[in-house]
Amino acid sequence: MNEILEILAQDARIRPEEIAKLTGQSVASVKKVIEKFEKDGVIVKYKTVINKDLVKEETSFVRALIEVSMTPKKDVGFDYIAERIYSFPEVKSCYLLSGSYDLLLEIEGNSVQMVAGFVASKLSAMPDVRGTVTHFLLKKYKEDGHVLKKRKQKQKLNISY
Amino acid sequence: MDISKKVEQLKPSGIRVFFDLVLNMKDIISLGVGEPDFVTPWRVREKAIFSIEQGYTSYTSNKGMADLRKSIVYFLNKRYGLKYDFEDETLITVGVSEGLDLAVRAILNPGEKVLIPEPCYVSYGAVVELAGGKPIFLKTSVKDGFKLTAKQIEKACTKDTKALLINYPCNPTGASYTKKELQGIARVVKKKNLIVISDEVYDELTYDFQHTPLSSLQGMKNRVIYLNGFSKAYAMTGFRLGWASGPAKIIAAMTKIHQYTILCAPITSQIAGIEALRSGLSDVLEMKKEYMRRRRFVVSRLNEMGLDCHMPQGAFYVFPSIKRFNKSSLDFANDLLKKKSVALVPGVAFGDSAEGHVRISYASSYENLKEAMFRIEQYLRK
Numbered sequence: 001m002n003e004i005l006e007i008l009a010q011d012a013r014i015r016p017e018e019i020a021k022l023t024g025q026s027v028a029s030v031k032k033v034i035e036k037f038e039k040d041g042v043i044v045k046y047k048t049v050i051n052k053d054l055v056k057e058e059t060s061f062v063r064a065l066i067e068v069s070m071t072p073k074k075d076v077g078f079d080y081i082a083e084r085i086y087s088f089p090e091v092k093s094c095y096l097l098s099g100s101y102d103l104l105l106e107i108e109g110n111s112v113q114m115v116a117g118f119v120a121s122k123l124s125a126m127p128d129v130r131g132t133v134t135h136f137l138l139k140k141y142k143e144d145g146h147v148l149k150k151r152k153q154k155q156k157l158n159i160s161y
Numbered sequence: 162m163d164i165s166k167k168v169e170q171l172k173p174s175g176i177r178v179f180f181d182l183v184l185n186m187k188d189i190i191s192l193g194v195g196e197p198d199f200v201t202p203w204r205v206r207e208k209a210i211f212s213i214e215q216g217y218t219s220y221t222s223n224k225g226m227a228d229l230r231k232s233i234v235y236f237l238n239k240r241y242g243l244k245y246d247f248e249d250e251t252l253i254t255v256g257v258s259e260g261l262d263l264a265v266r267a268i269l270n271p272g273e274k275v276l277i278p279e280p281c282y283v284s285y286g287a288v289v290e291l292a293g294g295k296p297i298f299l300k301t302s303v304k305d306g307f308k309l310t311a312k313q314i315e316k317a318c319t320k321d322t323k324a325l326l327i328n329y330p331c332n333p334t335g336a337s338y339t340k341k342e343l344q345g346i347a348r349v350v351k352k353k354n355l356i357v358i359s360d361e362v363y364d365e366l367t368y369d370f371q372h373t374p375l376s377s378l379q380g381m382k383n384r385v386i387y388l389n390g391f392s393k394a395y396a397m398t399g400f401r402l403g404w405a406s407g408p409a410k411i412i413a414a415m416t417k418i419h420q421y422t423i424l425c426a427p428i429t430s431q432i433a434g435i436e437a438l439r440s441g442l443s444d445v446l447e448m449k450k451e452y453m454r455r456r457r458f459v460v461s462r463l464n465e466m467g468l469d470c471h472m473p474q475g476a477f478y479v480f481p482s483i484k485r486f487n488k489s490s491l492d493f494a495n496d497l498l499k500k501k502s503v504a505l506v507p508g509v510a511f512g513d514s515a516e517g518h519v520r521i522s523y524a525s526s527y528e529n530l531k532e533a534m535f536r537i538e539q540y541l542r543k
Binding site for chain 1: 462
């Protein structure tokens with residue numbers, strides 16, 4: 001991956017001035033590259049990884065992974081139906097997969113009832129959806145390469161030769 | 162009660178007190194650490210744990226596990242084209258430190274001299290003295306990029322000069338040698354019939370050019386004791402695992418001492434080492450990429466704030482000059498620690514010629530480095 005992207009993927013808040021120092025490029029050229037990535041849609045968004053289990057004010061929320069089997073539509077394949085599904089705001093992620101089912105969705109809602117309602121009345125009701133299997137998430141350990149649990153500081157000497 | 166005269170005469174480290182001070186302090190930012198800030202790759206740790214569960218808790222052969230020696234020989238061949246025999250040209254040691262001690266004890270007769278470029282790692286002079294030899298320090302300076310020249314070696318050689326002890330990339334200066342520079346050194350080494358002890362433990366952390374082992378140069382294999390280990394490349398300092406590859410006769414002599422004094426390196430570490438060589442290179446490359454960025458960042462920040470700093474070619478140290486602040490390196494380090502809670506290592510620890518410099522380790526997180534650079538800048542401005 002491009003070095004600037006690698007750095008941004010680790011820390012979205014890092015300033016172009018710092019990236020310039022890390023990569024040995026000029027600030028202007030770093031800014032230009034980032035702008036181009038943003039314009040081309042390579043950089044979609046700058047976001048924060050949050051461990052929602054620790055967010056206190058959240059009254060309740062539920063996450064589920066849903067396997068969806070579909071009948072592909074003539075000429076447009078899976079993309080057409082996938083778009084109809086991922087356009088629902090409840091759908092946080094959507095992947096097309098090889099294997100025994102076609103789409104994998106990550107759904108977020110306030111309650112089990114809400115997720116159940118979405119599956120029953122929205123998803124299963126679509127003419128091209130042949131079947132769904134819903135798995136409720138119990139705990140998230142790692143997201144995008146980041147372990148969510150805060151790790152203890154490792155014991156290392158303060159100074160050594 | 163008397164202790165050995167030789168030990169009594171060993172020069173104590175002048176910065177022991179400073180080290181103790183730093184070791185006992187909390188909430189400081191330390192740029193004084195001589196080990197990677199990464200943890201040993203999980204694959205390697207997992208293998209070590211599993212081996213203990215499986216009951217691998219015994220001695221191994223003196224030379225080290227055959228599988229590890231085979232892996233090392235294979236690795237050296239693939240990486241550098243080196244051809245060593247795993248049976249009689251390779252010995253597994255407890256870190257490079259043991260390998261170094263064995264090497265000098267195996268080759269030196271009383272009074273024989275060993276040339277050592279300075280600034281250098283703290284133990285070099287001491288192990289030579291303990292082995293009955295005489296360390297001759299060859300001073301290198303910032304204007305030569307802290308590199309030893311062939312001319313210096315030639316000039317320093319007398320009839321009882323036995324060996325050259327070289328370390329590149331270098332702790333503490335980060336200096337390293339290109340193939341061409343090494344060829345120059347090799348020429349005079351052959352001319353003067355020296356043995357070379359080459360500590361290449363930072364080889365994987367070479368940034369601006371390919372690392373060349375001295376033993377890979379023509380006519381050098383039969384006079385180089387190549388030392389390497391797992392500490393820096395695989396972040397395995399606590400495993401204490403290294404090896405020596407060299408001429409069969411010398412390796413046999415080293416093995417003789419090793420079998421009486423150490424017996425063998427810990428089996429858990431050896432098994433971990435096999436796994437590191439099998440799967441570790443991708444982790445190594447990730448680490449290296451990260452270090453390269455931090456190196457650029459630190460060098461550029463230090464120069465910006467007026468601490469003259471050359472661009473080191475390897476390891477994870479920078480070695481800026483503090484001469485224009487009219488302070489000894491120890492005073493500078495003490496003062497910075499007291500006023501800004503930033504720890505670094507005074508240059509004088511690495512030899513008299515390193516006075517006027519400090520060693521900054523960038524094996525620390527980017528956030529730490531950023532904050533430390535900010536504090537050093539504030540300290541210099543006051």
